[in-house]
Each structure stands twice: as structure tokens, then as C-alpha cells.
Amino acid sequence: MRNVVVIGVGMTKFGKFPEMTVEQLGRVAAWEAIKDAGMSPKDIQVVYLGNLTERRETGHISCVAQEILRGVGIRGIPVTRVENACASGSTAFREAWMAVGCGLYDIALAGGVEKLTGMGPAPLARIGDTIEGIAGFSPPGVWAMRAQRHMAQYGTTLEQLAKVAVKNRKHGTLNPRAHYPKEVTVEEVRNSPMICYPLTLLDSCPTTDGGAAAVICSEEVAKRYTTKPIYVAATVLKSGTYENLRNIAVNEIEQRAAKEAYERAGIGPEDLDFAEVHDCFTIAEIVRIENLGFCNEGEGGRMAEEGVTALGGKLPVNPSGGLLCKGHPVGATGVAQVAELCWQLRGEAGARQVQGAQVGLAHCSGGFIGHDTGASTVIILRR
Amino acid sequence: MRNVVVIGVGMTKFGKFPEMTVEQLGRVAAWEAIKDAGMSPKDIQVVYLGNLTERRETGHISCVAQEILRGVGIRGIPVTRVENACASGSTAFREAWMAVGCGLYDIALAGGVEKLTGMGPAPLARIGDTIEGIAGFSPPGVWAMRAQRHMAQYGTTLEQLAKVAVKNRKHGTLNPRAHYPKEVTVEEVRNSPMICYPLTLLDSCPTTDGGAAAVICSEEVAKRYTTKPIYVAATVLKSGTYENLRNIAVNEIEQRAAKEAYERAGIGPEDLDFAEVHDCFTIAEIVRIENLGFCNEGEGGRMAEEGVTALGGKLPVNPSGGLLCKGHPVGATGVAQVAELCWQLRGEAGARQVQGAQVGLAHCSGGFIGHDTGASTVIILRR
Numbered sequence: 163m164r165n166v167v168v169i170g171v172g173m174t175k176f177g178k179f180p181e182m183t184v185e186q187l188g189r190v191a192a193w194e195a196i197k198d199a200g201m202s203p204k205d206i207q208v209v210y211l212g213n214l215t216e217r218r219e220t221g222h223i224s225c226v227a228q229e230i231l232r233g234v235g236i237r238g239i240p241v242t243r244v245e246n247a248c249a250s251g252s253t254a255f256r257e258a259w260m261a262v263g264c265g266l267y268d269i270a271l272a273g274g275v276e277k278l279t280g281m282g283p284a285p286l287a288r289i290g291d292t293i294e295g296i297a298g299f300s301p302p303g304v305w306a307m308r309a310q311r312h313m314a315q316y317g318t319t320l321e322q323l324a325k326v327a328v329k330n331r332k333h334g335t336l337n338p339r340a341h342y343p344k345e346v347t348v349e350e351v352r353n354s355p356m357i358c359y360p361l362t363l364l365d366s367c368p369t370t371d372g373g374a375a376a377v378i379c380s381e382e383v384a385k386r387y388t389t390k391p392i393y394v395a396a397t398v399l400k401s402g403t404y405e406n407l408r409n410i411a412v413n414e415i416e417q418r419a420a421k422e423a424y425e426r427a428g429i430g431p432e433d434l435d436f437a438e439v440h441d442c443f444t445i446a447e448i449v450r451i452e453n454l455g456f457c458n459e460g461e462g463g464r465m466a467e468e469g470v471t472a473l474g475g476k477l478p479v480n481p482s483g484g485l486l487c488k489g490h491p492v493g494a495t496g497v498a499q500v501a502e503l504c505w506q507l508r509g510e511a512g513a514r515q516v517q518g519a520q521v522g523l524a525h526c527s528g529g530f531i532g533h534d535t536g537a538s539t540v541i542i543l544r545r
Numbered sequence: 546m547r548n549v550v551v552i553g554v555g556m557t558k559f560g561k562f563p564e565m566t567v568e569q570l571g572r573v574a575a576w577e578a579i580k581d582a583g584m585s586p587k588d589i590q591v592v593y594l595g596n597l598t599e600r601r602e603t604g605h606i607s608c609v610a611q612e613i614l615r616g617v618g619i620r621g622i623p624v625t626r627v628e629n630a631c632a633s634g635s636t637a638f639r640e641a642w643m644a645v646g647c648g649l650y651d652i653a654l655a656g657g658v659e660k661l662t663g664m665g666p667a668p669l670a671r672i673g674d675t676i677e678g679i680a681g682f683s684p685p686g687v688w689a690m691r692a693q694r695h696m697a698q699y700g701t702t703l704e705q706l707a708k709v710a711v712k713n714r715k716h717g718t719l720n721p722r723a724h725y726p727k728e729v730t731v732e733e734v735r736n737s738p739m740i741c742y743p744l745t746l747l748d749s750c751p752t753t754d755g756g757a758a759a760v761i762c763s764e765e766v767a768k769r770y771t772t773k774p775i776y777v778a779a780t781v782l783k784s785g786t787y788e789n790l791r792n793i794a795v796n797e798i799e800q801r802a803a804k805e806a807y808e809r810a811g812i813g814p815e816d817l818d819f820a821e822v823h824d825c826f827t828i829a830e831i832v833r834i835e836n837l838g839f840c841n842e843g844e845g846g847r848m849a850e851e852g853v854t855a856l857g858g859k860l861p862v863n864p865s866g867g868l869l870c871k872g873h874p875v876g877a878t879g880v881a882q883v884a885e886l887c888w889q890l891r892g893e894a895g896a897r898q899v900q901g902a903q904v905g906l907a908h909c910s911g912g913f914i915g916h917d918t919g920a921s922t923v924i925i926l927r928r
Contacts, residue, residue: 163647214607224597224630225912225919228784232918238801240782241920242636245626247607253625257640264546264647286606399623401611418621529608535615536608537624 163263167384167391168543170199170377171501176341176489179371184217184277188230191373191494192273195501196234199377200387203235206377207267210257211243212250212274213493215281230275245493246399246537248440248528250274251374252496253539256397258378263394268383274498275373276491285369286492301442302366304410306358309445311411313360316460318448320360324351325466326444327364327486333473334483336514341370341489351444365444370489374497376504392504395427395521396542402535415538416453416527423540424455429521431455434477434542436506436516437523438499441484447471451479454525454540473514481506481514492528496539499524503543520545546646550767550774551926553582553760554884559724559872562754567600567660571613574756574877575656578884579617582760583770586618589760590650593640594626595633595657596876598664613658628876629782629920631823631911633657634757635879636922639780641761646777651766657881658756659874668752669875684825685749687793689741692828694794696743699843701831703743707734708849709827710747710869716856717866719897724753724872734827748827753872757880759887775887778810778904779925785918798921799836799910806923807838812904814838817860817925819889819899820906821882824867830854834862837908837923856897864889864897875911879922882907886926903928 172194174187188211196203211227227243246253251274258272278285287300312318328348334340346364354363384391400419424430431454439454441447448462456477457465465471471479482488482502485495503522505511516522521544529536555577557570571594579586594610610626629636634657641655661668670683695701711731717723729747737746767774783802807813814837822837824830831845839860840848848854854862865871865885868878886905888894899905904927912919 163649224628228912228918228920231784232787237784237918238786238798239784240639241629241784242640242782243628245607245628246624256623257625260643260647260649264643264649266546266643266647399625401614401621401624403621404615415621529611535611535620537611 164265165381166259166263166378166394167381168376168378168394168500168504169384169388169391170195170201171504172198173339173374173498173501174372175339176370176372176491178279180279184226184275185230185233187277187371187373188273188275189233191275191375192230192234192271195271195375195377201377205269206236206239206271207269208239208261209236209241209271209273210254212254212496213243213276214245214247214250215276215278215285246528248492249496249526249537249539250493250528252524252526252541253399253537255376255497255500255541256399256539259394259397262378262380269377269379271375271377272497273373273375274494274496276493277371278369278491279371302358302361305443305445306361308411308449309360312445312449315411316463318463320352321348322463322467323360323365323444324348326441326447327351329466329472330441330480330484330486333481333514334487337483337488340483340487341368342487361443361445367442367485367490370491372489372491372494374494374501376497376500390508392507393544395544396423396540398423398426398540400538404535411449412459413449413453413527416450416525419538419540420454423542427542433521434523435519435521436478436481437525438482438484438502439479440526441480441486442490444486447479450525473516478516481511481516496526499526500541507543507545547648548764549642549646549761549777550764551759551761551777551883551887552767552771552774553578553584554887555581556722556757556881556884557755558722559753559755559874561662563662567609567658568613568616570660570754570756571656571658572616574658574758575613575617575654578654578758578760584760588652589619589622589654590652591622591644592619592624592654592656593637595637595879596626596659597628597630597633598659598661598668629911631875632879632909632920632922633876633911635907635909635924636782636920638759638880638883638924639782639922642777642780645761645763652760652762654758654760655880656756656758657877657879659876660754661752661874662754685741685744688826688828689744691794691832692743694792695828695832698794701846703735704731705846705850706743706748706827707731709824709830710734712849712855713824713863713867713869716864716897717870719895720866720871723866723870724751725870744826744828750825750868750873753874755872755874755877757877757884759880759883773891775890776927778927779806779923781806781809781923783921787918794832796832796836796910799833802921802923803837806925810925816904817906818902818904819861819864820908821865821867821885822862823909824863824869825873827869830862833908856899861899864894864899879907879909882909883924890926890928
């Protein structure tokens with residue numbers, strides 16, 4: 163596999179856009195990424211799109227990627243939609259990386275898009291087996307159990323949970339593309355409506371529409387377009403093993419994905435300058451920064467409390483605002499993380515810039531989280 | 546890209562299986578392919594699954610691939626669902642080919658599965674824009690217009706259309722896995738219920754459940770497992786260009802896919818011993834064998850009439866029975882075609898064996914067929 167770089171990224175503002183179709187959201191992001199790369203749509207040779215719910219609000223099925231690209235002027239080339247639940251976007255990025263890395267193509271577009279507005283209440287409650295969803299084992303239920311286990315086992319506090327939301331929402335106020343760029347206090351988090359004890363509304367990511375895209379190419383081709391290529395140091399995808407169900411506060415799938423990513427990149431977590439981590443709930447960031455090796459097992463709660471993971475701290479986590487504040491349009495999330503990594507590594511992140519950022523990590527996990535199955539991705543990019 | 550071979554294939558019987566879940570169908574196919582390869586589930590290093598409708602009959606969304614593999618004992622590895630409408634299975638095969646060909650993995654499983662039973666009437670009517678579907682521009686409507694154009698432009702007859710159904714259903718009687726293995730006459734085809742003039746029920750493929758799988762690996766690794774590797778000579782994916790909408794009887798997307806596949810394989814259509822072609826309707830086989838270069842434009846109707854494309858003819862098309870008789874469980878179709886190619890090329894196709902078969906082609910197209918968009922794949926395998 164030859165070296166692969168990201169040379170253009172784009173992203174819609176995340177939010178609720180009932181007036182826009184999923185195709186329009188995808189096109190806005192694709193256009194921005196192509197322009198950012200200094201390219202024309204005709205330069206794109208292969209496309210992968212991460213998307214879970216297609217155009218289900220209209221009943222349409224199949225080939226949403228081609229419909230998006232038709233409006234951008236990309237046509238004729240290989241186009242594939244990939245799905246791995248909440249890791250769909252990062253899976254699309256990985257396929258695009260493989261297609262360029264193996265030499266079959268020089269320039270690829272990785273996109274992700276989701277239109278959750280219009281799908282009725284709790285559109286993602288059906289991730290997981292239906293019967294478990296009916297029984298309450300939907301994502302909030304699973305994560306509430308994880309939170310309770312984490313609190314019982316490691317002494318994690320309700321205040322520590324809330325401080326993750328406080329931190330990420332503060333970061334998000336510095337991101338003009340975030341869905342809910344508004345600071346909150348620990349009291350506001352705890353006093354917001356209870357979803358599933360101990361998780362409140364503000365412990366949870368919102369239901370969001372949005373799109374994101376990245377243009378990636380070979381190191382050689384990049385020289386024609388940019389002086390700021392961002393290198394793909396690792397992009398890893400894993401599925402679950404169902405082996406550590408005795409402690410649902412731990413995700414062994416993420417530990418394995420991170421381990422391989424560090425090996426491939428030739429670095430350790432101590433070398434990271436910042437990370438975007440799949441904080442679908444406050445407890446998710448706590449568990450996952452442990453799984454990713456940012457701290458020891460059980461210490462995740464203290465990281466937000468002590469400011470380690472805040473902008474200006476030792477290892478800022480979710481400078482973009484994360485899923486909690488920026489929003490979580492499923493298929494778009496993994497690619498939006500890549501966009502944030504690139505903006506940070508190019509020094510273009512504005513008020514939320516991590517000073518001197520050289521290496522960043524993006525993490526997504528999705529799927530049937532109750533069984534530790536599904537998919538987990540870890541992407542490491544460097545200047 | 547190094548040489549890649551298929552060393553094991555599997556397929557459920559195609560039919561209506563209301564008592565089986567989509568996961569069970571997928572598992573039956575995966576198990577057979579792994580056993581056929583002489584492998585253990587632990588040997589599989591990466592999986593791609595083609596699937597369109599997930600488990601929509603139960604309301605479940607996401608990660609159906611991981612759920613299938615959980616029951617087979619495949620876990621921990623990269624797993625990705627891909628979707629390209631009716632070309633989803635062949636797209637999965639192509640991604641698996643790329644993953645092995647580029648050297649990242651030695652052994653991959655490409656699967657395809659679909660459970661259409663339980664999705665209500667006409668589950669595929671929503672392929673295409675919703676408004677066009679409501680207006681009758683669903684697949685039967687589009688193909689009926691194509692048939693009328695082909696009849697007006699080239700003199701294709703209703704009898705020629707019917708003879709495609711007669712041929713493929715006769716082939717299917719020789720295939721114990723076919724959905725409707727029953728011979729029909731031209732009169733029966735014409736007298737079956739009219740779907741959309743001139744296409745009758747027997748001009749159309751049925752609504753079918755089923756799964757298929759293929760184990761592919763590097764040429765080197767194959768030596769440990771088989772003396773009958775089947776080589777992937779080409780696997781091509783294209784999307785539409787919207788350029789030839791003046792004649793909807795022609796699919797330029799398929800012409801381009803075939804052209805590149807022949808170039809990559811270093812052969813022409815005259816070198817093929819047989820082919821599996823996406824005959825979702827009788828007119829589809831006629832149009833597509835023209836697009837694939839098996840005959841000149843406008844001559845497709847005569848090929849079935851003159852027996853050229855029948856078993857025993859110069860270029861047998863759909864010896865398996867094709868979509869018309871074997872059935873069309875969307876995501877499974879492209880991988881089932883690969884299975885048929887392998888059985889034929891290994892001389893294991895029983896009563897439907899194409900004698901001395903050395904090279905076979907499989908073709909799928911899917912998506913928003915009204916705009917010549919969507920996806921088209923051409924796979925060429927050789928002994």
C-alpha cells in the first residue's frame with residue numbers, strides 16, 4: 163500500500179434541515195471538499211459513501227450515492243454505498259483509502275450523509291435487534307447500563323458525566339458548524355429531562371442532519387494540488403468478538419482497533435495531540451478514551467473533570483464539539499471527524515485550534531452495541 | 546494487484562422462506578462457501594456483504610453482516626455491508642477482490658443476501674425516485690417502455706421476448722436451487738397476467754429470498770486448499786452518465802462496464818463460453834446481451850429465438866435459469882452468479898453443465914434505471 167493523503171474536506175453545517183433532502187446535504191459537502199482540494203468533479207475517480215438510512219423518509223431505496231453525485235457532476239465512475247451503522251462514514255473513508263492505496267485509483271472521494279429529520283421519533287432506536295429495542299435495550303438503555311456499571315466499578319460520578327457534556331458543548335461554541343453551539347452547566351445537564359437513568363437529554367447527542375466529504379489521493383498526485391497534505395497514518399476497521407460481555411463498561415472491539423491503529427501508525431496514544439471520539443453519550447467518551455489508551459481503565463471520568471481533555475489541556479478530546487454538541491448524522495459523523503482532523507492539522511480550526519497539532523485520532527463505533535458486535539474504526543492522521 | 550482466485554462458493558436454494566430470517570439465509574450460504582473452500586470460519590480475514598433491504602421486515606436497521614457472521618463463528622475482523630441496488634452482491638465481490646488483490650488480506654468472504662418475503666407487495670417498486678414510482682416508473686414500467694422501443698426500433702417480437710423466458714425456465718429445471726424450476730411455453734408466457742404491456746408475469750423475475758457466498762484468496766494461498774482455483778480475470782463497476790437517454794433500449798453504462806472488463810481480461814465476447822446476465826425481465830436479457838457485445842444492437846431478440854443462447858447453443862446465457870427462473874434476491878444475485886460461474890468452470894454444474902467451459906461472464910445492473918444511473922458490474926472468471 164502506497165502513502166495516501168487527504169487534500170480536501172467539506173462539511174455542511176450540522177443541524178435540522180427539514181427543507182433539504184439527503185441528496186442536497188451530500189452535494190453541499192462533496193462540493194466543498196472538491197473545491198477545498200482545488201479539483202474539479204471530473205478529477206474524482208472512485209467514490210464511497212457512508213449512509214445508513216438512505217432516503218427512508220420518502221420511502222425511496224437504493225443508490226443514494228449516485229443520486230448525490232449526479233447533482234455534483236460526478237458520473238460514470240465506480241460508486242459504492244457502505245454501511246456499518248454509526249461507523250458508516252469512517253468505513254467509507256477506509257474503503258477509499260484502500261482503493262487509492264492499492265494503486266487502482268489516484269483520487270477518491272469519501273462521503274457520508276444522513277437525513278434523520280422526518281424519520282419520526284428516535285430513528286436510531288432500531289439499531290439492535292428489534293425485540294431488544296422494544297425491551298428498552300436501545301442505545302440510551304445500553305449506555306445507561308454502562309454508566310451505572312462504570313459508576314459502581316470505578317466510582318465515576320454524575321458530575322464527571324456532566325462535565326463531558328459541559329466540555330464538548332463549550333468546544334462546540336467555537337465551531338460554526340455545530341448543531342447546538344451553546345454552553346451548559348453541570349446543573350443544566352443534570353436537570354435536563356431524564357432519558358434513561360443516569361443519562362439525561364444533555365448527556366445524549368441530538369438527532370441531526372448533515373453531510374461531510376473528503377478527497378483523498380496518492381502522495382504523488384497531491385503535490386499537484388496542495389502544500390498541506392494530511393497523511394493517513396492508519397485506518398482500521400474491526401468487528402466484535404462477544405468475548406468480554408461480563409463487563410459492559412469495556413469495549414474490547416475498540417481496544418483492538420486502537421491497538422492495530424497505533425501499530426500501523428508507529429505511535430502510541432502519548433503521541434497524539436488531540437482526538438475526535440464517538441461521544442454519542444457522555445459515558446461513551448469516558449469509556450472510549452479508556453479503550454483508546456488515553457488513560458487507564460476507570461480513569462475516564464477524571465479526564466474531563468481535571469481538564470485534561472479540554473481545549474488547552476494535555477490531550478483535547480472532541481475539539482469540534484463532538485457528537486454531543488456538533489451532532490451525529492450517522493453516516494456523516496466519521497467523515498466529519500476526518501474533516502476536523504484535517505482542519506486542526508492544517509492549522510485552520512480557528513478559535514478551537516489545538517496549537518501545534520501534528521497527529522490526531524478519530525474514533526467511531528456503531529451497531530449492535532449490546533452484544534459488543536457491530537463495527538469500530540480508528541483513523542490516525544498526521545501532518 | 547496480484548492474482549485473485551475463487552476457491553469456494555455457496556448458495557441457499559432460492560425461493561420463498563417466510564420461516565427463515567435474513568441472517569439464517571446468509572449463514573447457510575456462508576457455511577457452504579467456507580466448507581467448499583476447505584476452510585474454517587477462522588481463516589476468513591475480511592468480509593463484504595451485498596444487501597439492500599437489511600431486516601426491514603422486522604424494522605431492524607444496521608450491521609446485518611455482523612449478525613450473520615456471529616452465527617457462523619466469524620468475528621473480530623473487518624466487516625462491511627455494501628449497497629448498489631441489484632448490483633449489491635457483485636459490488637461486494639469486487640470489494641473483496643480489491644482487499645485481497647492489494648495484499649492487505651489473503652482470504653476474503655464475499656456474501657450477498659436478501660429477504661424479500663414479508664416486505665409487502667412489490668418491495669422493489671421503491672427503487673427509483675418515489676414520485677416516479679407512484680407514476681408507474683417502477684422497474685416493470687421502465688422495462689415495458691424499453692421493450693416497446695426495442696420492438697419499434699428493431700422489430701423485436703412478443704414471441705422473441707417470450708422465448709427468453711422459455712429458455713431460462715428450461716435451464717432452471719436443471720438447477721435444483723432455482724425458485725421456479727418449471728418449463729413454460731410461449732403461449733403460457735403470453736397468456737400469464739399482464740404486468741405492464743408488453744411484459745407479463747412470466748416475462749418478469751419473481752420475488753425471491755436467498756443468500757450466496759464466495760471465498761476468494763490470493764493465488765498463492767489457494768494452492769494450500771484446492772487444485773481447481775477459478776481466476777478473477779476482471780471485475781468492473783461503473784455508474785451512469787445520463788448521456789444516452791434518447792434511446793432507453795440501450796444502456797451505455799453496461800457497454801462501458803463490459804468494454805473495461807474485456808480489456809482487463811484481455812479477451813473479447815467471442816472468447817466467452819457462457820454468461821450469467823441480469824435478466825430481471827425478458828427484454829432485459831435481450832438488451833443486455835447487445836450491450837455486452839454478444840450480438841449487434843437490435844439482434845438480441847433473435848438470439849433466444851435461434852437457440853444461440855440456449856444450453857447447447859454457441860453462447861449459453863443464464864444456464865442457471867437466471868433471475869427469471871432461479872429468482873432475484875437482490876443482494877444475493879451477483880454472488881449467486883459467481884457461484885454458477887465457478888460450478889460451470891469447475892465442471893460441477895450437473896445437468897446444466899456447459900461442456901468444456903473455460904471462461905464465463907457475470908453481469909448485474911441496479912438502481913435508478915430510468916435515468917441510466919445506478920450501478921453496473923461485469924465480472925469475468927476463467928479456469
